Amino acid sequence: MRRGFLFLWWLCFLSQGVPGHGQSLEGFVKFNSFQELWDAHQREFLEEKMQATPQGMPSKEGEFVLIAIDGGAGSGKTSTARTIAERNNFAFVSTGEHYRVLARHLAEENISPENVKAIQLALGELRPTTQFIGNQAHMSLDGSIVPWEELHNGAINTIVADYAQNPFLREFLHDYQQQLPRAVQSAGYGGLVIEGRDMTSVVFPEADLRVFLDADPHARQHRRQMEGIADDIHARDAKDCRQLQQRDGVLCIDSTELTLPEVISIIQKQIRICLP
Numbered sequence: 001m002r003r004g005f006l007f008l009w010w011l012c013f014l015s016q017g018v019p020g021h022g023q024s025l026e027g028f029v030k031f032n033s034f035q036e037l038w039d040a041h042q043r044e045f046l047e048e049k050m051q052a053t054p055q056g057m058p059s060k061e062g063e064f065v066l067i068a069i070d071g072g073a074g075s076g077k078t079s080t081a082r083t084i085a086e087r088n089n090f091a092f093v094s095t096g097e098h099y100r101v102l103a104r105h106l107a108e109e110n111i112s113p114e115n116v117k118a119i120q121l122a123l124g125e126l127r128p129t130t131q132f133i134g135n136q137a138h139m140s141l142d143g144s145i146v147p148w149e150e151l152h153n154g155a156i157n158t159i160v161a162d163y164a165q166n167p168f169l170r171e172f173l174h175d176y177q178q179q180l181p182r183a184v185q186s187a188g189y190g191g192l193v194i195e196g197r198d199m200t201s202v203v204f205p206e207a208d209l210r211v212f213l214d215a216d217p218h219a220r221q222h223r224r225q226m227e228g229i230a231d232d233i234h235a236r237d238a239k240d241c242r243q244l245q246q247r248d249g250v251l252c253i254d255s256t257e258l259t260l261p262e263v264i265s266i267i268q269k270q271i272r273i274c275l276p
Contacts, residue, residue, distance in 0.1 A: 065090065065191030066181055067271070068199040071213035076255050076263060080213060081195035083264050085135060088191060088271070091184040092136045095196030096160075098173050100151040101139055103163040107155070113162035120168040128176050130183045137184060137192075139176065170198070177203050200250050209274055210249065211267060216256040 067090070069081045078094050085092035105126075111118045128139050138145045150156075163169060177194070184192045194203075200210035251270055255263050 063190060064181065064185050065209075066204060066207045067191065067193045067209045067211070068204040068207040069193065069195040069211045069213065070197065070200040070250075071195075072215075075213040075215050076260065077195040077213055079260055080211075080263055080267070081193045082136075083260065084267055084271075085191075085193040087264070087268065088193075089189070090135070090191035090193050091132075091187065091189040093177075093180055093184075093192065093194040093196075094136070095173070095177060095194060095199065097151060098139045098176070098196075099164045099169075100156050100160050101141060101146055102169060102173070103160040104146065104151060104156055105141055106163060107159060113159060113166065116166060116168070119163075119166050123168055123172045126172075130180065132187065135189070137180060137187075164197070174198065174203050209267075209270060210251065211270075212250045212252045213263070214252065214254050214256075 065088075067081075067084065069077050069084075071077045078096070081094070082092050084090070102123075106113075106119060106122060109122060111122055113119075126141055128141055129143065130137050131140050131143075131145055132138070133145065177199075180194065181192050200207065200212060204210070251267070253263055253266055258266075
């Protein structure tokens with residue numbers, strides 16, 4: 001009771017002209033009612049909570065670990081990368097989401113995949129930021145994260161590979177993605193697992209561990225359907241063929257006959273062997 005009385009007295013004292021939460025001494029805030037004061041403090045508390053950066057494993061200089069995973073659609077990149085990140089308390093990035101975010105944005109701006117000049121101009125106006133939900137880092141164009149279902153519907157599935165062929169768009173995303181290890185490390189994580197096209201060959205050829213996942217086209221098509229994604233694997237492979245290139249020094253895994261835990265086990269063994 002006594003604590004409750006002191007708390008109410010403190011709130012009433014604030015309402016008489018003491019700077020509100022987050023205010024400087026020069027900017028006094030006058031609240032007309034207790035409810036108004038309470039609502040203001042609750043609102044700012046929630047805003048700070050939304051902006052707070054989640055913390056992973058503490059990292060020391062020189063100990064940050066970068067794992068890049070590449071492979072075709074339906075090869076298991078996302079599930080594998082997400083699980084590896086969780087196992088090791090690393091941050092996780094799905095770069096396929098980046099292409100979908102840009103495809104959605106450009107389509108909403110009525111810019112077709114064939115309009116190379118318009119895409120270049122539109123990209124020049126964008127300033128992407130990174131936001132976290134749990135340990136996953138998301139790219140944001142306007143300060144908010146696009147919901148998963150809005151990025152994986154039939155319309156986006158149909159157009160994303162067409163936009164992804166644009167060299168300016170790929171360069172734009174490569175530049176952004178190469179900044180992610182620094183952002184992730186600043187967030188307190190000891191490592192990053194990033195998956196997607198070009199990760200092992202173009203964006204992070206010097207990653208601590210590079211993995212290329214492959215699987216039979218029929219198996220990959222079935223996996224996509226199980227995920228609720230209706231696209232043509234053969235058509236996607238034809239459009240992505242330039243990016244689906246294996247490189248020397250990359251751990252290649254054919255997951256056609258393997259379960260996800262078996263793939264994870266192979267990679268985890270390599271992590272213990274190759275990384276400090």
